[in-house]
Amino acid sequence: MPNRSLAFDPAGFDSFSFVNIERTDETGEVVFHYRLNGPAPRDFAERIVFALPEDGDADWDSAASVLPLLGAVLGLSYYKAAAPPRYEIAVDGLAEPGVAFLRDAIHFGLGEFAYRAGLPGLLDVDITVSRPLARVDEPKEIAQDRINRPLVPLGGGKDSVVSVESMRYVGLDVTQFSVNPNVVMQRVASASGLPFVSARRILDPALFEANASGALNGHVPVTAMVSLIAVAQAKLLGLGPVVMSNESSAAEATMMWDGVPVNHQWSKSLDAEVLLASAIEAQTGERGGYFSLLRPFTELRIARKFAQTAGYDTSIVSCNRAFRISGAEPGWCGECAKCQFVFLAFSPFMSRERLMGIVGVDMFDNEDLIDGFRSLLGLGNHKPWECVGEEAESTVALSHAARSDDWREAAVVRALVADSPEIAQGDADIERALFEDRPAVAVPPLYEEARRALE
Structure with a gap:
């Protein structure tokens, strides 16, 4: 035993x-x-x-x-x-x-x-x-039904x-x-x-x-x-x-x-x-x-697609920390790297009112989060150990915030632009590349059609 x-x-x-x-x-x-x-x-x-x-x-x-x-x-x-x-x-x-x-x-x-x-x-x-391997035969297509x-x-x-x-x-x-x-x-x-x-x-x-x-x-x-x-x-x-x-x-x-x-x-x-x-x-x-299905797309492109949906704003939560709090009603903690990234990714495609309705707090107005946003931009030692997007995506999203009437005066946005003034100018070539298709496995025709929905 x-x-x-x-x-x-x-x-x-x-x-x-x-x-x-x-x-x-x-x-x-x-x-x-x-x-x-x-x-x-x-x-x-x-x-x-x-x-x-x-x-x-x-x-x-x-x-x-x-x-x-x-x-x-x-x-x-x-x-x-x-x-x-x-x-x-x-x-x-x-x-x-x-x-x-x-x-x-x-x-x-x-x-x-x-x-x-x-x-x-x-x-x-x-x-x-130590046991027999399975024999590998020529695969068949999934049945039409x-x-x-x-x-x-x-x-x-x-x-x-x-x-x-x-x-x-x-x-x-x-x-x-x-x-x-x-x-x-x-x-x-x-x-x-x-x-x-x-x-x-x-x-x-x-x-x-x-x-x-x-x-x-x-x-x-x-x-x-x-x-x-x-x-x-x-x-x-x-x-x-x-x-x-x-x-x-x-x-x-x-x-x-x-x-x-x-x-x-x-x-x-x-x-x-x-x-x-x-x-x-x-x-x-x-x-x-x-x-x-979403393999060709960046997080920013998916955030733009989500902005075209209705009926989910009060349902979704992209925060792992919320589920670790015993007995708590799961929601956005408004502090972790994942919350910060999703807030940043949504900000170019939603009004401040809608985004606040989803997340519940204005993360751009919390000075305690400045270092966390710096990490997302690639200005720290490395990206957070979280499911967050590329550093380029965070930079492009912040450049939009820096030019937005909703966000340009927010504490986090002002601090990050002061650190790196070029962010406010944006980079059209980098942004364009983030909204182009990337490599993906081929999928059946109706699924490929689905990939093009919500654009």
């Missing part, structure tokens, strides 16, 4: 194993079992409870193909407790592209974790597969609203989805009036015990995890592609570490999307089952 009574010493583990998958079809529950191996091994089990169709006709055969990849990626929450040099796949059915994705998810997706945990560098892990029925993960902010409304505009049959939905996600889903399903993710309490007694802890590639839960959920319900709302801006590194980029948003980047789509294709045998 693994010993849980001792203090957790990360150096006491030489490998990590993904050891088993248990499935209870009647309840929709899947349990993934893991082990940190060493003289005193530690076992962990994570549970996902999927939504089942009302008619009871769940397509477990299709969903099961995704589970080995899903389990391997979910395992990073437990692997990072010790970050040993070897990761063993001891379950059947993972295809080689899934192994490749896992390798990059550890190396790049745990990059922030490695840096902030004080590790020597990005993790280069020996991944061993499912291709126009996307499952769309919601985050509670502007991006997924733009995706949902763009797809609604062209007649796609959207089902919204969240993992462990909070009140904001539920509010946004309700505001759309479209179907909404959810899954539950239950982390092993033993992980929190380990964290409290010395385990390594930090950021994991959550977007990749949610993406794969969504793919399995879509398969269970007989739906079509999982359509994400990840933007091109997510590719910009948060910082450089000894000449290597470290990106808080790696699993939202185009590189991660291409790798994960390839891994999903190999697992499911279907092409085109995972992509981001």
Whole structure:
């Protein structure tokens, strides 16, 4: 029996194993079992409870193909407790592209974790597969009766609203989805009036015990995890592609570490999307089952699209700090880097009255936030460890504020323009480039039409 009574010493583990998958079809529950191996091994089990169709006709055969990849990626929450040099796949059915994705998810997706945990560098892990790999056949196209029925993960902010409304505009049959939905996600889903399903993710309490007694802890590639839960959920319900709302801006590194980029948003980047789509294709045998609708667009372009919507202003919240305050009604904290960036991104496209109605406070009038805005502009040591846009986007948005009757006299705007007077002049070439299409994977015609909606 693994010993849980001792203090957790990360150096006491030489490998990590993904050891088993248990499935209870009647309840929709899947349990993934893991082990940190060493003289005193530690076992962990994570549970996902999927939504089942009302008619009871769940397509477990299709969903099961995704589970080995899903389990391997979910395992990073437990692997990072010790970050040993070897990761063993001891379950059947993972295809080689899934192994490749896992390798990059550890190396790049745990990059922030490695840096902030004080590790020597990005993790280069020996991944061993002790069970048969899945055979990879020539993929087929998604069946026509499912291709126009996307499952769309919601985050509670502007991006997924733009995706949902763009797809609604062209007649796609959207089902919204969240993992462990909070009140904001539920509010946004309700505001759309479209179907909404959810899954539950239950982390092993033993992980929190380990964290409290010395385990390594930090950021994991959550977007990749949610993406794969969504793919399995879509398969269970007989739906079509999982359509994400990840933007091109997510590719910009948060910082450089000894000449290597470290990106808080790696699993939202185009590189991660291409790798994960390839891994999903190999697992499911279907092409085109995972992509981001908003990939060609910057955050500013998405903010402009959101400004064309109606009915969501009092529903969305783009603030992670709000959800960490126990017992509080989730809302905009008005202080964190994410709140600051979204306020900045909205400001060129909305009146002061509308923006204040969304966020509730005037962040441009809070002198305590000047240094935070400086970081967004690239005037600090590095970008914040948050899901924020490019430094160029922040600079362009601030240049608009500096020329706006609504904002030019605000304390933050005046201070930043005093630091860098050229900001007030703007740069037409840089701004133009931010509103041009950027590289993206090809999508079916109706989804490409949706990309052009709300312009």
